[in-house]
Amino acid sequence: MTKGRIRNNIRRLRFDRSEMTQQELAEKVGVTRQTVIAIEGDKYSPSLEVAFRIARVFAAPLEEVFQYEAGDSDAGAA
């Protein structure tokens, strides 16, 4: 039984948006650069509010920025 994981495409989206820096994204979202680094490295799953703010910065739907990968415990849930 493993927990599900939240993956993200923030690094690619930053690159696509004329190589936006982590600091720039952090300032636009209202978190620290360390938190952006942690989110990008899948070391921290942000709150729903921060997730929506990140998606808004990239003008992308939430599902394009974040994806949920189900763990073993979720396998039979659907």
Add this chain to the structure above:
Amino acid sequence: MDLSYQEKSILGSLLAMVVVYGYYFASVLRDLGRPEFDGGSIGRLVLAVIAIIVIEIAYQIVLAIESKAEPKDERDILIECKAYRNAYFLLATGAALVIACVIVAALARDAAPTRIIVTPFLTVNLVLLAMVLAELVKFLTQLFYYRRGLR
């Protein structure tokens, strides 16, 4: 190693506590036979508290000048909450142990009057030790989660 502003701040507080209270408890160990928590003991404790405050203020000022101060965000607050949970557990355990020591010593004294082992001096310092250890656990938990991440 690239440390964030919060990590540097915590590391400084941790080192200050280890040095000041390490010195304080080393001197307490030398006076373990002292029965009362008298004027000299209070003075030593007050000195330790003042030393911590002075070192903390000086360090935080230097840190704010050296690195750009960052306000806490939701990740910092979540890590702090987890750290407080661990610290609370240690503090509550420490307090329960001190109470148990006092009760056992009182019962033993009533049953067979011998010399009192758990003196007021020892009791105060055991409570203080639990508080200091809880604070250290808080700092260490924070550093752990900043390094490992919250998954």
